[in-house]
Amino acid sequence: MADSLYANAVIGDASLRNDPRGSEFAIALALAFYLAGCTLLVTTGPTLGALHAFAAFIVLTAVGALNQLLPVLTHAPNARAGSISALALAFAFGFSLLIAGFYGAPTFAPAAVVLATSAIVWVVWSLFRLARGESERRTRMLLAVALAAFLTAVGIGAGMAGQLAGFAEVSLALSIAPIHAMLAIGGFAGILVITISYRFVPMFAIAHAEKYGHWAPAWTAVLGVIVAAASLTGSTIGARLGLASVVVALITLGAQHLTTIASRLRARLDVSLQYGRVAWTFAAGAALTAFAATWITELFPSVIALALLGWLSITILGYAYKVVGFLTWQGAKARMPAARLPALGSAVDLPMAYGALALLTAGALATAAFMPFAPQIAQIGYDLYALGGMTAVVSIARLAALYLFASEEGRGTEIDHRATR
């Protein structure tokens, strides 16, 4: 019984069965790395260790989210929960080794092996699933591009880790770091978030998908990332052209999302899209700052802050309210089909969620503003951001706990949707 009800935990056709437990596990690990990133940011500053804790957050979220969304968006085959959980554990282990390496442990070499192996397995497996998909050709192509960028970024990263482990000159690692960052942040995480947002925004807003058929900005972003990544260490003109394309793409995408939201049928904008609106502003800000950084190189740390702490993390946290609520609600229904569960529409603690968003916004902005020019006061930004991040994770965990620990006679039955019969 539980399995058949779990099988309904899809956003789409009931014939597209998927078990969400692997996704839940990957997302839980992702949030743990996000908390670790916030803690490291406060205690050690914006180190490469902290940066890669946030990278682990994004990668593990992608593992969980793609597992859940691939069958729905593309009619691709399902994956077993155990396989996804094992993959998530491998990534978590690899990132733990990598982060430990940045804090002095002799773990760069094993980190490179574990992360490269995990990445190859995940990307090849996901590409195979995408290739067997029956619909959403453009979604599948964009996801394939994002996965290819991820594999390339991990390959470069593994080489850099090998150099840091003493197998080659460290100066070589430093020289290719911008390409690694561009492919990881822009090519993988950026294109992934852009692609998923094409489907999530109309879904969450209840707005017509037809108005959403303009894919040119997404491909402009892809082209821009490729040109910028190829030019970052050689051609300033090429880097500027590529980044200009990314700026145009992200501003156009943000405008498309706002148009979709304006045409929504949902009466009130939900928490996920409130986070999304802030995140899209950060996306445009990050791209503009990257463009400016080709003249003022001191701005590169600000680009990372705006993109990683602002655009990507705030988007993912915002979507997590919807996705985590949905998955855990379905899990509770699977365990207790007759239970009167708290309604999802009123389950999020909105003051806490919006308080977290305000702190995240202020923290990311302060970090981006102070880090390059006034590092002595940048700690204010780290502290605000970490407080906001921790509040957001507590808010999401509270939402999950509402359903994970729900009982047949539990609290909240008075606001069950069936009470409106």
Added chain:
Amino acid sequence: MEPKSTIVRLDNRGLSPPEPMMRILGALETLDTDGVLIAQMDREPIFLFAELHDRGYRYTCDPDGSGGYVLEVTRQ
């Protein structure tokens, strides 16, 4: 003898989100005061419930016995 209430039926099976929710909300715009909307769904539209509640509709949503759900909506 009371006049029969209008029954609007929607088959939302096989549609991708957000089309099922949009079709339901669109149909409710033109539903008579005493009308009933019955929609066949692939899944339980859990994100629609708060929207229906906020708009003053009563509803039930039950399994149809073949893996899908039947949503029935009336005005409160």
